[in-house]
Amino acid sequence: METPRAAGRYRIDRLLGSGGFAAVWLGHDSELDAPVAIKILADHWAQREDLRERFVQEARLLRSVDSHRLVQVFDIGELPDGRPYFVMSYADRGTLEELLAAGPLPLNDALHLAREIARGVEALHAHGVVHRDLKPSNVLIRSTDGADRIMIADLGIARTDDRLSSLTLPAGSPGYMAPEQAQIDGAPDRRSDVYGLGALTYHMLTGEPPAERRRVPSEVRPTVPHNIDSVVQRALEPDRELRWPSAHDFAQALSQTLGRVDTDPLPHTRPVPKRHRWRKGRLLWTAGGALAALLLVTGGTVWAIAGDDERANHAPAAPRKEHGASMGDPNGRWLRTDRGIPPQYRRLIVRAGTWCEIPGLSPALIAAMLKTESNFDPDLSDPKADEYGIARWTPSVLSRWQPGGSNNPAPRPADITPELSVPAMGRFLCSLGRQIETVPGDPALNLAGLYRSGVEKVKKSGGVPPAYRPYTQKVDQYLKIYRPS
Missing domain, CATH: 3.30.200.20 (Phosphorylase Kinase; domain 1)
Known part of the structure; x- marks a missing residue:
């Protein structure tokens, strides 16, 4: 570029x-x-x-x-x-995503931060705007007058009051999007953002986003009081009629818990590095420099599932390196740090491998597939097969799993970046992988076979189709290498 x-x-x-x-x-x-x-x-x-x-x-x-x-x-x-x-405005302190890379926040800090984010969402709602994509990378941190403050960003898929009643396509980020946002014409409203606030708070308290079959925060982190459990769980109700009716109500409920919670030392988690630490209501950031100011319309922002096409012989594509992606998984929670996975892609790999909870999906699987597909080469080009980049996407197939889905034109080979194509692997596997959960065999290798062949071929073969077993054998070799011990 x-x-x-x-x-x-x-x-x-x-x-x-x-x-x-x-x-x-x-x-x-x-x-x-x-x-x-x-x-x-x-x-x-x-x-x-x-x-x-x-x-x-x-x-x-x-x-x-x-x-x-x-x-x-x-x-x-x-x-x-x-x-x-x-x-x-430039966010010189980075993002909440980076802050959470080290694990959950101290309780008081998580609650103060959640309340500030809720008040930002409240300001949006007061102007008739529903954000629809609240997630850690869309919460920025900026130093101001000796303190730090949060800023909400990326209104790329926001909707205003005059558009809330019109047709809506599936949009949002898995793990943080309300159930209605995954439906065509799900009519998301302010309560969809309340769900996003609940998911962000859950992540800050527990160190992980809420899963489909989630445990309450106190089950993940025993020092979380039960009154906080009830506040967060109400925000995460699948039925929006049962959620807090507004961001204001959620913020008020959080305010009632503040001051009653002792900040715990998180003895069961790894220590939070000094580089990312909230203390007395402000973030201490001791390293110079910082990442970006603004949320991009990246893979992972818009989730429009266009159907159940097989990939047949189509594979993925991606190119240039993500600036600053070495922040991803610095402590090796998801991937071995000594096995040659390029650091600039680790954050993308972790994002794709944790897109949802289905058997077999993991960052190690995504890394093993990328190694097998391209040897992590962002510039791979195979015009005869119409496959390009780090994940060997075919442009016409990638168009269905890119932000906005098939509503946007197929990307040109030169424009298929790792930021676009690696998260698309997570969307693809999460959407179609559910259709092969009952197929016998290793779930991870079945997902790899699905990526190369398609749903029907995996079902018909009762596992990895014979033609793709050499591919999945290579994936299996790297999967064992990349998994954390």
Whole structure:
């Protein structure tokens, strides 16, 4: 990706992160002598009027709410080549996702942070906006006046009051999205965001997002009081009529628990590194630098399942390296750290391997498949097979598992990034893998065989089809190498 020199009056210094639809750059406002984040629509989407309008609408929504608990938009414009961009506050302290990489937060800190996020969502709701994609990577942290504050970002799939009654497609991020968001015309409303707030709070308290068959927080972490269990569990009710009716009500319920909880030392978890630690209501960040300012429209943002196609001989694709992905799984919880998995892909691999809870799926399986598919080569190109990149996606097949699904055109081979294609593996396996759960054999290898052959072939063969067993044997070898001891 060529670095643009400037966006209007803003100098562009370096890439912070990129996704399927946009990239975020660290910029500098020469007039105010301050760092900014600049989000630029990808060039191959800039000709799509509907996507341009969606991109600009995100900036308008952020600007209209204008809360310090949301990323704030300062400016908007177009590059000389016609690509739209907008300029926002820069989150120099990183994301909640990075903060949670070390495990659960101290109880008081988790509750204070959850309440602040809820108040940010409350500000959105007061302006008639439903976020629909609350997750750790969409909560940013910025240092201000000697303290740190959260900012909610990425309104790329948000809906406003005037659109809530129109047809909705499945959208959100598994683990944090309400059940109605997985349905066509599920009519998500403010209570869908209440579910997202409950999922974020659950993750901060327990160190993991809620699973389908979840335990209450106190079962995962015995020091969580039962009154907090009830607050979080009500937010996570599958039936939205039983949830807290609003973000305000959820925030109020959390406020009633604050001050009654002693911060525990988390004796059953690994210590939280000094680099990520909340203390007395603020985050201490001792390392210089930091990751990005803004949430991208990446794989994992929009979940539109288009059906049950077989991949047949189609495989995945991906290319360039994710900036800063070495933050993923630093302590080797999911993957061995001494077996040659490129660090820049670890976070993507963990994301894909924990997309849902189904037998056989794990980050180690995703890593083993990527090793077998391409030897982690982001630039792999096999035009004869129409397969490209780190995961060997065929563009026409990837189009069904990319953000927005088949509503967006198939990506060009050169545009199939690891950020796009590796999370798509998680979506693919989670969606179609449920259809082969009862097939005999090793569940992980059945998923690998599914990835190469399709649902019907795995069912018909009663496991991995014979033609794909050499492939799954290689996957099995690497799976044993990459699994943590």
